[in-house]
Amino acid sequence: MSSTATATATPPLDQRDRPLAHLATLADEVFERTSPYEGFGFRNHCRRLHRFTTMLMQAKGLSFDIDLAYLVAMVHDLGLVSEQDTGENYLQRSRALFHRETAGLELGGTDPSLVDQCLLFNHRLLPVPNLSPEAECFRRAVIIEHSRGLKRWGLERGPVKQVFEDLPRGNFDRVLLDFTWRTLRREPTTLVNGIFF
Numbered sequence: 272m273s274s275t276a277t278a279t280a281t282p283p284l285d286q287r288d289r290p291l292a293h294l295a296t297l298a299d300e301v302f303e304r305t306s307p308y309e310g311f312g313f314r315n316h317c318r319r320l321h322r323f324t325t326m327l328m329q330a331k332g333l334s335f336d337i338d339l340a341y342l343v344a345m346v347h348d349l350g351l352v353s354e355q356d357t358g359e360n361y362l363q364r365s366r367a368l369f370h371r372e373t374a375g376l377e378l379g380g381t382d383p384s385l386v387d388q389c390l391l392f393n394h395r396l397l398p399v400p401n402l403s404p405e406a407e408c409f410r411r412a413v414i415i416e417h418s419r420g421l422k423r424w425g426l427e428r429g430p431v432k433q434v435f436e437d438l439p440r441g442n443f444d445r446v447l448l449d450f451t452w453r454t455l456r457r458e459p460t461t462l463v464n465g466i467f468f
């Protein structure tokens with residue numbers, strides 16, 4: 272490879288400048304503190320969502336920070352299990368949790384309303400009018416995840432399959448069953464409006 276090509280190639284993720292790396296650390300800490308589940312199924316679900324989201328964003332040339340995306344992915348379902356955040360549905364509670372945990376923190380100048388879109392609409396099966404491209408990547412990533420890679424939005428089969436292999440499903444089906452019961456008890460209308468995990 273020529274020196275010119277080296278200089279212009281996209282570096283691996285772990286070599287990039289990561290000004291918001293503290294958000295990834297926070298994400299893992301918040302997740303461990305909030306999730307009530309044994310095993311790694313729920314954690315890997317969130318991490319797969321992050322991988323798919325960043326793959327979609329990279330394909331579209333979007334510049335959303337990778338560590339901020341990780342924090343959004345790790346908290347996107349925590350509204351289902353958080354006992355200290357309020358909101359009409361779990362999506363709103365996930366959003367409340369995000370803002371409670373990041374109060375006073377630097378988000379790299381990202382518009383908070385953009386994060387809100389990512390957290391409030393990621394479960395929608397149908398396109399949402401006027402949704403930002405970044406939030407649309409989260410929505411599409413959820414569909415890749417729940418179709419187990421059958422729907423890929425233009426991503427190649429191999430890299431998507433690799434994500435599922437890197438981050439195995441574990442006990443996630445048991446977690447989903449618990450999500451279902453929690454949702455039926457607290458907010459059955461959420462089931463009408465979209466998938467709930």
Ligand SMILES: [Fe+2]
Binds near residue numbers: 316467
């Ligand atoms: Fe989810």
